Amino acid sequence: MPKSIAIIGAGLAGLTLGQRLKPQANVTIFEKSRGLGGRMATRRREECAFDHGAQYFTARSERFRTLVREAMIAGSLAEWPAAVPTLTGPAQLATDGRSGEARYVGAPAMTGLANHMARGLEIQREITITPLISEENGWRLRDQDQRDLGRFDLVISTAPAPQTARLMPQAFSGHAALAEVRLSGCFTLMIGLEIAPQLGFEAARIDDEILSFMAVNSTKPGRPGKPALVVHSRNDWAEANLESDRGAVTEQMLASLENRTGVNFRQAPWIDLHRWRFANVEQAAGEPFLFDPALGLGACGDWCIGNRVEAAFQSASALADLLTTILAEG
C-alpha cells in the first residue's frame, strides 16, 4: 500500500513537496485559505489586482531555474520589472544597483506559479489544521471545527515556524530549531486608482522610516485592470505597530507615501490595508528542513533557509530528496 502523506499549506513549499511525492505516495494538501500560493498572494477588488505579498523573485539555483523555465513556457510566470530604483527623497530616485538579474512575477497574478504547480494534486482548501493527534503508526488530522480528516502515515507542515510549532506534538525533534526562527510582520497598503500616476518607475525600494517598497502592480505583465499600487511597510515598523489601530497605520503609511512621491493618495477610490503577522524571515532555522523519522513528522518552508521565494522551493526540494529515497526503500 502506498503511504499516505498529509502536507499542511499550499504555498510554494507545500506545492513543491506535493509534486515531488505524488508519484510515490497518496498525497493530500490542506490549505487554510481559499486561494493557493500562501505569501505569493493576489487580491482582486473593484477591477484592480493587488499582489499584496511577494512582489517578484529571482532564480539563482539550476533546479529553481528549471521550474521557472517550465512555468514561463506555460505562461504562468513573466519577467518584471526591468529596474528597481530607490526613492530617496520627495520624488527623488537613485538608480538600481542590482539590475541585470532577471526578476519574475506570476502571470496573470502572483498566484500564477502556485496554480501551475497545483495541477494533478489533491488539495483541500479552507481547512485549518489543528494540533496533530497521535495514533498507532500515524497521525490523525482534524480541522478548525474538529472534523475528522483521516489518518496519515507522514505529516509535513509548511506553515510559518511559529504556526508549525503549535501543530507539532511536544515529542517532535524539530522544536529546538523551530524556537530559533524569528519572523517579522509587514503592513501592505493597496490603492486602487482611476488614472495611472506618473511616478517614473514600475517598482521602487523606499528609503524611509515607515515604508520599504512600492509597486505599480498594474504594470506587471497580464494585469489588464485599473491602475493599482502596492506599498509595503518596513518590517521593523510593522513589528512595533502590529496591534495599532488599522486606520492610524493606514494614515501614517499614506503620509509617508505623500512625502516620498509628492502625491496625495487619500482620495483614491479604493484603499485597503493587509497585516502580515509572519512576512519576513529575520532568523532562519539554519537547517534545510526538519524531519523526525521516528514520529513520521517533518517541516519545511522559507524559514528553514532564508527570506525568499527560492528558499521555500529549496527547503521543500531538500526534504523531498530525503522522503523520495525513504519511500523508494519502502
Ligand SMILES: Cc1cc2nc3c(=O)[nH]c(=O)nc-3n(C[C@H](O)[C@H](O)[C@H](O)COP(=O)(O)OP(=O)(O)OC[C@H]3O[C@@H](n4cnc5c(N)ncnc54)[C@H](O)[C@@H]3O)c2cc1C
Ligand atoms: C509582504 C511580503 C513581501 C515579500 N516579498 C518578497 C519578494 O519580493 N521576493 C521574494 O523572493 N520573497 C518575498 N516574500 C517572501 C515569500 O513570499 C516567501 O518566502 C514564500 O512565499 C514562502 O513560501 P512558503 O511555502 O515557505 O510559505 P507560505 O507561502 O507562507 O505558505 C504556507 C501556507 O500554509 C498555510 N497554513 C498555515 N497554517 C495552516 C494550517 N494550520 N492549516 C492549513 N494551512 C495552513 C498558509 O495559509 C500558507 O498558504 C515576501 C513575503 C511577504 C509577506
